[in-house]
Amino acid sequence: MAVPGDPPNGTPEGFGGGDDELRPDEYRSVVFDEDFVRAARLQEFSAQERMGEHARAVRSRSIWSGGGSAGRGNGTPGRGARQGMLLVLLIATAFAVAVYLGLRNPYVPPAGGGAEPLGSTVVPLAPSSAVPGGKPADLYAQSPAADYRTGAAGITLPAVRRTHHFTESQVLAALSIAKDYLVQSSLDPDVLSGAASRPVRVLLDPGQLAQFDESMTSPSGDGRHAATGWLVRFDPQTAVLADSRVRVDGVLAFEETSPEELVVTTDHTFVYAVRGAAGPDAASLFTVRRELRLRFDHEDLTTRRAELTSSYVMAGPQDCAADPAGGFRPLLAGAGPTTVGPPVSDPYANGHPRRAAGLCGVMDPAGAASAPPSSTPPSQPAQSSEPSRADQAAGTPVARPQAPPPPASLSPGR
Known part of the structure; x- marks a missing residue:
């Protein structure tokens, strides 16, 4: 008895028949459910989208679209999207901390702090x-x-x-x-x-x-x-x-x-x-x-x-x-x-001597x-009783x- 999908005139000679021969064992464990489709890196445009001028057949999917059951049906990012956003957030935070420490480094010694007084x-x-x-x-x-x-x-x-x-x-x-x-x-x-x-x-x-x-x-x-x-x-x-x-x-x-x-x-x-x-x-x-x-x-x-x-x-x-x-x-x-x-010096005076x-x-x-x-002789100073x-x-x-x-x-x- 023929099954849907078999050739109209039967299976040609030299080819085995049955689903077991048409579907290798390695594909039997693959389940093409909604999560598998949403996780694909490429997404095929619909027929209406492909009718536009210079339209492409497929488009790449970013990590923001995500996948998985968490984002299914409620419009929220999936697990992949959340991980991507977390990674970007961590990179931005590390960059901000590096800039802050570069501008205000607490380990820079004060300029000239070790100068000896004159x-x-x-x-x-x-x-x-x-x-x-x-x-x-x-x-x-x-x-x-x-x-x-x-x-x-x-x-x-x-x-x-x-x-x-x-x-x-x-x-x-x-x-x-x-x-x-x-x-x-x-x-x-x-x-x-x-x-x-x-x-x-x-x-x-x-x-x-x-x-x-x-x-x-x-x-x-x-x-x-x-x-x-x-x-x-x-x-x-x-x-x-x-x-x-x-x-x-x-x-x-x-x-x-x-x-x-x-x-x-x-x-x-x-x-x-x-x-x-x-x-x-x-x-x-x-x-x-x-x-x-x-x-x-x-x-x-x-x-x-x-x-x-x-x-x-x-x-x-x-x-x-x-x-x-x-x-x-x-x-x-x-x-x-x-x-x-x-x-005279007063050793009893307060303050800096x-x-x-x-x-x-x-x-x-x-x-x-x-x-x-040639100069005019200067006036003589007053006489002092000291030598x-x-x-x-x-x-x-x-x-x-x-x-x-x-x-x-x-x-x-x-």
Whole structure:
């Protein structure tokens, strides 16, 4: 008996008959139910959909259409769709967390947090005789600064070579930053007049900015907050520059102190021609000897900043009784020493003691300009009952604290 689907004339010879031979065993376990159809990756368009122009026979099914019994008949996504949406949600969440941690990383250390505070010493040098006056060019010619170079040209770099952990270019960068610091802190007219401090501030390690700002706003001779430890500044009520061409001489040196640290030391003498702030008085010379120690790590070299760790300054002629922490107060042409010793120190006073109290030297006469022959002799200072400083000076250029016995002479020149 023929079954539906058999050929009209029977099964041809050579072909087996029956459902068992037409349907192999491997297909008998496949059930083409609704879940199987919904899970197919391809879906055939209906006859009406295929009648459209440029219509395709099939379309791909995305994971959003899903499949399975959970989504059957109620319009909700199936299990595959839910898994796809969950995967996308997890990826989006991970990306958002990565962006957040990149913008606000709690493990980034604060910039400059390990910077060492500056320790500074400022020693005023009192004149041993009347301060010579005259024209700046004549004063320079009669002083040890006659052969000094002018301005930044006097700050020359040493021969550059690489160290064990710093390349030649990194050493050159450290020396260049140190020179920039010297130029901005010792030669900038606005810095010298006290009108600006930012040119120096931008070159400092961020960890020292708070100390620097306090030194500028509330200078103190406590060894930490002297403005003149950071830069050269004249009291604008006392003196101004008579000549912008400052004479400079000195040396720079460098050494590697650790695999992460390069140290540059500077030793320079700056000679300024100054006059009184009140009127067109005769000019006089004011000499500042600065010995600085600047430390650099690899980050400092990249950002072009320095960490000033120590500063030793001798400056004169000044009165030992005047505190030089806030700004230098030069003794001008014709003036002489007004005090023999430094100001008294009260060990019982509260607050921050002046650590530099008792530090005062006598300026070596060889380091001061002699009066030019063509200049008018300066007026003689009032006679003092104390012995002359020239008689007190021993002539030896050795620095030591001023005490009741006569101190040794100090020479800020080279």
